Amino acid sequence: MPSPVLEVRGLKKHFVVRRGLFGRESAWVKAVDGVDFAIHPGETLGLIGESGCGKTTTSKLILLQETPTAGSIAFEGRDIAGLAGAELMAYRRAVQVVFQDPFSSLSPRMRVRDIIAEPLEIHTDLARAAIDERVGQVLELVGLTRDVAPLFPHEFSGGQRQRVAIARALATDTRLIVLDEPVSALDVSVRAQIINQLEHLQRTLGVSYLFIGHDLATVAHISHRIAVMYLGKIVESADSDALCARPMHPYTKALFAAALPSRPGDRTESGTIVGEIPSPLSLPTGCRFHPRCPSAMPVCSEAEPSLQRREGAGLVACHLY
Amino acid sequence: MAPVLEVSGLQTHFFTFGGARVVKAVDGVSFSLGDGETLGLVGESGSGKTTTCLSIVGLLPRAARIVGGRVLFEGDELTRMSQRELRRVRGRRIAVMLQDPMASLNPLFTIFRQVAEPAFFHQQMRGRTLRARVQQLLKAVRIPSPEWRMRDYPHQMSGGMRQRIVGAIALAGGPKLVIADEPTTNLDVTIQAQYLDLLKDIQRETGVALIFVTHNLGIVAKMCDRVAVMYAGKIIEQASVRELFDDPKHPYTRALLGSVPKLGSKEPLYSIAGQPPNPASLPPGCPFHPRCREALPRCASVDPPDFHLGDGSVARCWLLDDAVARP
Numbered sequence: 208m209p210s211p212v213l214e215v216r217g218l219k220k221h222f223v224v225r226r227g228l229f230g231r232e233s234a235w236v237k238a239v240d241g242v243d244f245a246i247h248p249g250e251t252l253g254l255i256g257e258s259g260c261g262k263t264t265t266s267k268l269i270l271l272q273e274t275p276t277a278g279s280i281a282f283e284g285r286d287i288a289g290l291a292g293a294e295l296m297a298y299r300r301a302v303q304v305v306f307q308d309p310f311s312s313l314s315p316r317m318r319v320r321d322i323i324a325e326p327l328e329i330h331t332d333l334a335r336a337a338i339d340e341r342v343g344q345v346l347e348l349v350g351l352t353r354d355v356a357p358l359f360p361h362e363f364s365g366g367q368r369q370r371v372a373i374a375r376a377l378a379t380d381t382r383l384i385v386l387d388e389p390v391s392a393l394d395v396s397v398r399a400q401i402i403n404q405l406e407h408l409q410r411t412l413g414v415s416y417l418f419i420g421h422d423l424a425t426v427a428h429i430s431h432r433i434a435v436m437y438l439g440k441i442v443e444s445a446d447s448d449a450l451c452a453r454p455m456h457p458y459t460k461a462l463f464a465a466a467l468p469s470r471p472g473d474r475t476e477s478g479t480i481v482g483e484i485p486s487p488l489s490l491p492t493g494c495r496f497h498p499r500c501p502s503a504m505p506v507c508s509e510a511e512p513s514l515q516r517r518e519g520a521g522l523v524a525c526h527l528y
Numbered sequence: 529m530a531p532v533l534e535v536s537g538l539q540t541h542f543f544t545f546g547g548a549r550v551v552k553a554v555d556g557v558s559f560s561l562g563d564g565e566t567l568g569l570v571g572e573s574g575s576g577k578t579t580t581c582l583s584i585v586g587l588l589p590r591a592a593r594i595v596g597g598r599v600l601f602e603g604d605e606l607t608r609m610s611q612r613e614l615r616r617v618r619g620r621r622i623a624v625m626l627q628d629p630m631a632s633l634n635p636l637f638t639i640f641r642q643v644a645e646p647a648f649f650h651q652q653m654r655g656r657t658l659r660a661r662v663q664q665l666l667k668a669v670r671i672p673s674p675e676w677r678m679r680d681y682p683h684q685m686s687g688g689m690r691q692r693i694v695g696a697i698a699l700a701g702g703p704k705l706v707i708a709d710e711p712t713t714n715l716d717v718t719i720q721a722q723y724l725d726l727l728k729d730i731q732r733e734t735g736v737a738l739i740f741v742t743h744n745l746g747i748v749a750k751m752c753d754r755v756a757v758m759y760a761g762k763i764i765e766q767a768s769v770r771e772l773f774d775d776p777k778h779p780y781t782r783a784l785l786g787s788v789p790k791l792g793s794k795e796p797l798y799s800i801a802g803q804p805p806n807p808a809s810l811p812p813g814c815p816f817h818p819r820c821r822e823a824l825p826r827c828a829s830v831d832p833p834d835f836h837l838g839d840g841s842v843a844r845c846w847l848l849d850d851a852v853a854r855p
Contacts, residue, residue: 257716364803394572394804395743399787399797406796421717424746428789428797451792465721467746469790470773480718483686 210284211245212383212415213269213302218242218278220264224488236487238264240439241278243514246383249409251416253430253447255423255462259484261439262419266385269417270304271295282383300330303376307388309368313360319346320356323375330379345374348412350404366397370404377408383415390425402429423466427451435459438487438495441514445521455523457500494526502527530603531560532704532737533584538597540576540583551808553579553592555761561705564731566738568748568769570784571758572804577741580758581707583607585622586614602704620650623698625708629690633682639666639693640678646700665696668733670726688719692726699730709741724751745788749773757781760805760815767841777843780816814846822847 220239239261246252254262267273269280271287280287282298290298303326306312313322323342327333333341343353349370360368369389376384386405390398406429408414420426426433427447434444435458443456454460461480482499485491491498497507506526514524540554554576561567571577582588584599584606599606601622606614618624623646626632633642643662647653653661666674669692682690691711698706708727712720728751731738740751748755748769756766757780765778776782786798802819805811811818817827824846835848 257718366803395745396572396784396787396800396804399789399799400801402789403797403799423717424789424791427791428794448792448794461718463791465718466791467721467744468749469746469788471749471769481722483688483719484716 209248211247212250212283213246213417214281215242215244215265215269216279216281218265218268218280219276220261220268220273221276234488237439237490238487239268239275242436242439242441244434244441244444246415246417248382248415249413250432251409251418251430253426253433254417254419254436255421255426255433256436257421257484259438259487260436262436263387265436266304266387266417266419269385270302271299296330300326300379301382302385303379303381303383304385304387305369305372305376305389308392309360309365309372310392312372313368315360317359318356319358319360319363319371322360322371323356323378326375326379341378342374345377346371348377348408349374350400364397365393366400369393369401373401373405373408377412377414381414383417385417385419387419388421389418391420391422398425405429423462424469435462438484438490440495440524441522442496442525443521443523444514449521455517455521455528456496456525457502457527458496461499461501494524531562532565532602533739534560534598534600535580535584536598536600538580538583538599539595540579540588540592541595542589542592544591549808552761552810553807554583556597557758557761557763558597559756559763559766561737561739563704564735564737565754566731566740566752568752568755569739569741569758570743570745570748570755572743574760574804574807575758576761576807577758578709581624581709581739581741584707585618585624586611587618587624616650619646619703620701621703622705622707623701623703625694625698625706625711627710627713629687629694629714630682632694633690635682637681638678639680639682639685643678643693643696643700646697650701661700662696665700666693668699668730669693669696671696688715688723691715691723695723695727695730699734699736702734703736705737705739707739707741710743712747713744727751745785757784760810761807762815762844763842764816764845765841765843767839767843771839771841775839777837777841777848778816778845779820779822779847781843783819783821814844 218239219241222236222238224234224236242265244252256262268275287298320342323345324338327338327341342356346353346355351370390401418426418429430447433447433450434441437458443459454463480499493508493510494512497503504526512524512526514522517523517528536558538554538557542551542553557580569577583594594607640662643665644658647658647661662678663674666678671677671692712723715723742748752769754768755772756763759780765781776785783798783800787800789797800819805815813829814827814832817823827846832844832846834842834844836842
């Protein structure tokens with residue numbers, strides 16, 4: 208197996224939310240609390256979980272918008288924590304992001320040409336003509352035409368704007384794109400276009416994706432592997448097909464039970480979980496899922512299960528196995 | 529049995545620039561809804577599904593006017609009612625649930641006050657009876673320890689709980705019809721599943737009819753008895769849920785069903801070319817023809833009529849012209 212593009216080990220990010228008397232730190236939100244995963248070249252890792260599970264914080268740590276409390280992120284074998292100068296620029300070139308809402312992620316005052324050219328102007332010393340050529344290239348890559356370059360974002364529909372955002376992410380020689388819910392703000396009939404386009408780009412360019420989402424069917428469709436997060440920890444990770452065929456962790460099972468049927472009468476197995484996600488300020492003891500878990504045992508409230516490899520090649524953190 | 533709601537030929541247009549520009553947001557929509565039935569109103573943004581609902585309850589923005597059609601609710605013609613008369617219908621006989629629970633709850637009032645309002649105004653409940661009624665409603669939507677939680681303010685509750693409060697307000701007047709406009713879009717998947725199950729239970733207990741506005745076909749498959757698919761202000765296909773999923777008649781419905789990822793399947797998605805049309809400048813003929821893979825020459829010039837098919841479904845598409853016997 209080739210070495211991974213991105214390798215995350217024991218990643219933690221804790222936020223202080225309350226400082227007590229004399230500036231003593233008294234309350235912490237453990238947004239990301241010990242996460243390990245790797246993304247290989249040309250691979251899509253799906254990161255799935257409900258709001259507050261830490262998936263967006265994880266993406267921010269990878270994009271160097273936050274500094275980790277503990278743990279390491281290695282890009283092509285090098286820890287990104289110590290990067291500076293030219294090496295840092297090279298990292299920022301290679302790792303790009305596409306956000307959920309293309310209506311707020313693209314500047315309304317910039318032309319499409321300038322939006323896509325900005326990373327090129329910062330990161331390369333290409334001449335103007337060469338930049339224009341590259342802008343045209345990436346626009347064609349994402350299924351737009353070269354002549355849209357002088358237009359402003361408001362002249363595009365949601366799906367086209369998201370294509371512009373993807374084109375911008377591809378402009379530098381990108382090797383990993385963090386896709387933070389890239390289709391959930393789009394119309395249903397346009398989502399399939401963008402998903403197909405992303406899959407096509409991956410096949411032709413060999414770029415890797417970290418696909419963050421909450422819709423199980425979409426994430427399972429585009430991802431090769433899936434990691435399920437709950438309250439800052441990965442509770443299960445497996446190949447996408449294996450996970451869909453045989454979810455192991457009770458939380459993953461609950462997500463599948465909650466998924467909407469694709470046709471009427473498709474009764475998804477019952478077992479919707481009760482309750483809501485607890486406050487990350489006061490995490491349950493032991494396994495974080497045990498208060499909502501239908502198959503919780505006494506041990507679950509005492510000891511926290513660790514991620515163990517199971518037959519069928521998946522990793523599960525649960526005392527049941 | 530007479531239907532609870534019968535909408536026929538409803539046309540709601542927006543007039544802007546002093547009437548110089550007309551946007552036909554809803555253009556000839558007909559459907560009916562029986563007791564305890566659930567109708568899914570499916571469409572993309574701009575297809576007119578929300579405007580249809582607002583027309584029924586008379587909550588249209590100022591620029592919009594109902595220019596044609598009828599809305600019969602339990603024998604009353606709603607489009608002819610004054611706002612004063614409509615106020616006695618809304619909240620009591622018809623309730624509306626909107627997408628964002630934070631926007632539909634007032635942050636300055638307690639849960640008690642907001643849930644009590646319909647019963648206070650419409651049924652003149654006061655004092656202990658009113659308090660008992662609110663507790664009963666909160667219990668019906670599974671709020672734990674309602675006698676305590678009703679003193680809380682909306683910000684003290686989670687998103688799922690707030691949406692359940694909105695549900696309790698909707699039920700407070702004892703309505704015959706609830707219009708739910710994408711009530712679960714802001715909720716997490718496990719919370720969404722809980723909420724949808726709760727709505728089904730309540731419907732079973734109270735026999736209320738439901739209009740479910742959504743763009744999510746999964747919700748339709750789970751919740752609805754019948755579906756109306758809207759595109760550019762018109763219902764382009766209407767059928768029972770099973771019929772629609774098993775044998776979709778309109779190419780747009782087929783495309784929509786094919787474009788949704790199925791759990792555990794890696795088959796390439798069917799992608800619909802182009803964008804949903806701008807309702808201010810619709811193409812001539814069938815509004816879907818520029819994106820339709822099966823378009824015929826006449827689709828570009830003549831808008832198809834409703835074709836009634838043998839199985840009770842209705843679709844607007846010239847492809848069905850030969851399939852149905854002319855009357």
